[in-house]
Amino acid sequence: MHIGLIGGVGPAATEVYYRALVRAFAAANRKLALTIVHADAREMVANLEAGRAIEQAAIFAGYVDQLRASGCDAVAVTSMGGHFCMSELERVSRLPVLSAVPALNTYLAASGARRVGVLGTRAVMLSKLYGVNSVEVVIPSAEDIDAVHSSYVTLATSGNASPDQCSYFHAAARKLHENGNADAVVLGGTDLSIAFRNTVLPFPVLDSALIHVEAIAHAAMN
Incomplete structure (x- = not known):
C-alpha cells in the first residue's frame, strides 16, 4: 500500500509519523511507499477553533486529491486536532481515510x-x-x-x-x-x-x- 500523509499540522508531528513509519517498515524488512503533503497548521487551527468542520474537510479533501494523483492508496491526517472533521472528510475523500x-x-x-x-x-x-x-x-x-x-x-x-x-x-x-x-x-x-x-x-x-x-x-x- 502506498501511504499518503496530510502533514504540517503540525511540523513536529509530521516528523514523528515519518520516522516511526520508516522504523516500522525497516523492522519488518518491507519497502515503504509514502507521500506527504504539507497542510497549513494555522488555517486548520482557525477552523478547529471556529468549528468549521465542513470547510476544513474540504481543504483536507484537496490534499487527498493531490495524494491520489501521486499514487496513494489511503491517507491519514497527522493531527488528533485535525480529526475534528474526520466524519466530514470520510464522506468526501476520494481515498480511504485511516483514522486514529x-x-x-x-x-x-x-x-x-x-x-x-x-x-x-x-x-x-x-x-x-x-x-x-x-x-x-x-x-x-x-x-x-x-x-x-x-x-x-x-x-x-x-x-x-x-x-x-x-x-x-x-x-x-x-x-x-x-x-x-x-x-x-x-x-x-x-x-x-x-x-x-x-x-x-x-x-x-x-x-x-x-x-x-x-x-x-x-x-x-x-
Missing part, C-alpha cells in the same frame, strides 16, 4: 488501563478522544482546559517545546494522574511528544501519534 480514533480505542482496550487522562486541543479533550469508549477518559478541570489548549496550539504551530512548556505539560499530566486518578495519560496532541522526550514519569504516557502509526503500518503491510 479506532486505533486508539483498540490500543487502550488492550492496555490494561481502566482510566486514562488526555492532553491536547480543546476539541480532543472535550470529546474525550472523539468518543473513545474502551476505557474511561478523564480531562483537565474546567479552569485548566483553555490553558492546556492554548499552550498546545502554541507548541504545535511552532514545532518546538521550550523548557517552560515541557514543565507545564509534565505538571498537567501529573495532575491528571494524581487528581484525576488516571492510570495513564494519553498525549492527545500528536506534537506533544516533543515535550516529553527523555522524560520519565511515575505513570505510563501514551503517544497517540505512535499508536496511530502502528495502525497505519499494519494496514499498509496487510
Whole structure:
C-alpha cells in the first residue's frame, strides 16, 4: 500500500509519523511507499477553533486529491486536532481515510488501563478522544482546559517545546494522574511528544501519534 500523509499540522508531528513509519517498515524488512503533503497548521487551527468542520474537510479533501494523483492508496491526517472533521472528510475523500480514533480505542482496550487522562486541543479533550469508549477518559478541570489548549496550539504551530512548556505539560499530566486518578495519560496532541522526550514519569504516557502509526503500518503491510 502506498501511504499518503496530510502533514504540517503540525511540523513536529509530521516528523514523528515519518520516522516511526520508516522504523516500522525497516523492522519488518518491507519497502515503504509514502507521500506527504504539507497542510497549513494555522488555517486548520482557525477552523478547529471556529468549528468549521465542513470547510476544513474540504481543504483536507484537496490534499487527498493531490495524494491520489501521486499514487496513494489511503491517507491519514497527522493531527488528533485535525480529526475534528474526520466524519466530514470520510464522506468526501476520494481515498480511504485511516483514522486514529479506532486505533486508539483498540490500543487502550488492550492496555490494561481502566482510566486514562488526555492532553491536547480543546476539541480532543472535550470529546474525550472523539468518543473513545474502551476505557474511561478523564480531562483537565474546567479552569485548566483553555490553558492546556492554548499552550498546545502554541507548541504545535511552532514545532518546538521550550523548557517552560515541557514543565507545564509534565505538571498537567501529573495532575491528571494524581487528581484525576488516571492510570495513564494519553498525549492527545500528536506534537506533544516533543515535550516529553527523555522524560520519565511515575505513570505510563501514551503517544497517540505512535499508536496511530502502528495502525497505519499494519494496514499498509496487510
